[in-house]
Amino acid sequence: MKKTSQPDKPAPQFIGLTFWYQLVVFLFLSVASLVFASSVLVPLSFAALLFVLLTATSDRISRLKLMGRNIPKWLAHFSALSVVVIGLLIVVSILSSQAGEVSEAFPRYEERLSSILAQVVSIVGQDNYAAAMKAFKQINLAGFASGVIGSAGAFLSAFFLVLLYVPFMLAERVQMQAKVKLAIPDAETADKVRQVLKSTSDSIQRYVGIKTLVSAITGLGSYAVMASVGLDFSETWAVLAFLLNFIPTVGSIIGVALPSVVALVQFEETVPFLIVLIGCGAVQFSVGNILEPMLLGKSLNLSPFMVILALTFWTAVWGIAGALMSVPITVCIMIVLSNIPPTQPIAILMSGDGKIGNVKEANS
Structure with a gap:
């Protein structure tokens, strides 16, 4: 008797049954890759944002007229690179030069802060005052400030490694349209891809350029307020206000609170403290809630x-x-x-x- 052949059973469909498991594994591996490859990805990400800022600046420069002609691309790229590098040098030089001075000044600030704390905490009772003073003495403000400023200076100094990527990115930009044409034979599809890339590039350039501009305005406005009262290390706090403006909400709060605390412990009067607090707060509010939405939409x-x-x-x-x-x-x-x-x-x-x-x- 001839045996009828049984159809082969389909193999188990692990993809469908374990979709969420695979998704979790993929996300875990992606986050792990971001963490373990941070030494490579962080400079590369900064380089990408710097490249966008450079291209936005160079495009604006190339639209200018010089003796009735548009400025050449190579000159626009060089001018944009020079502007960004000079700005970066100013930021790094300010943080690196004043880091030691800030560290030396903090023991003097600790004494003043201790007396202010005594006046405030003594109101709630001697026991609470003693406990607060014990906790305060355990805080090494000088070491903390030196570490923060020193880390920021080292962070920005290492940022120069980013410049290794940028020239190659600028050179790659020129050949990108030709590569898209060669990679996509269909003319209509290639044209759509180029339109999407151009629209994306223009939007990112606009965002990064405007965000950098409003951050610079925030830093300059904060510096004007702090310098008007003679605040110590106004340049450092202004640079930090510029950098912190890229951090949403929390950055603006820190950018106002840090110089305000320094003004509180530096001056005997409360007027400079109020000027710094209200002035820097007004700058942050005006730029973040009026100017930036108006420019970005x-x-x-x-x-x-x-x-x-x-x-x-x-x-x-x-x-x-x-x-x-x-x-x-x-x-x-x-x-x-x-x-x-x-x-x-x-x-x-x-x-x-x-x-x-x-x-x-x-x-x-």
Whole structure:
């Protein structure tokens, strides 16, 4: 009797059954890669943002007229690179030169802060005052300040390694359109890809350029307020205000609180403290809530939850470098997603008001 052949049983479909498990593993490996490769990825990420800033600056310079002609591309690139490098040198020189002075000044600030603390805490009772003074003496403010300023100086000094990537990125930009044409034979598809890349690049350039501009205005405005009362190390606090402006919400609070505390312990009167507190707070509020939204518009605003989520995630992954780049990186991701039709719903969910300016452009 002839045996009927039984159909082979299909192999177990592990992909469908373990989709969420695979997704969790993928996310875990991605985060682990970000952490363990941070020594490479952090400079590369800074280089990418610096490249965007350079291209935005060079494009603006190239539109200028020189003797009736547009400025050559190579001269625009060189001018933009010179401006960024000079600015970076100023920032690094200020932090590195004043780090030691800040450390030396803090023992004097500790005495003044101790007397202020005594006046405040003594109101609540001698026992609470003694406990507070014991806790205060255990805090090494001089070492803490020296470590923060020194770490910032070392961080910015190491930032020069980023310049190794930037020239190659600038050279790669020139050949990108030719590479897209060779990689995508279909002319219509290649044209769409070029349009998406151009729209994405323009949006990112606009965001990074305006964010850097408003941060510089914040730093200069804060410096004007602090210098008007003769605050010690006004240049250092102004540079930190510029850098901290890239950190959402928390950065602005620290940028106001730090010089205010220094003014409180430096001067015997409370007027300089109030001037620094109100003045720097007014600068932060005006730039962050009036000038920046006016220049950027609402189309690039992240939702408050996404801002906090991005800040928490990137700080946990890359520390202070991640905190500084959290919003720029997330906004850049949102801009890229908004220019790709299948991922536009994700960009809409990430935005603050659900209106992505690039959606209409990408669909048109």
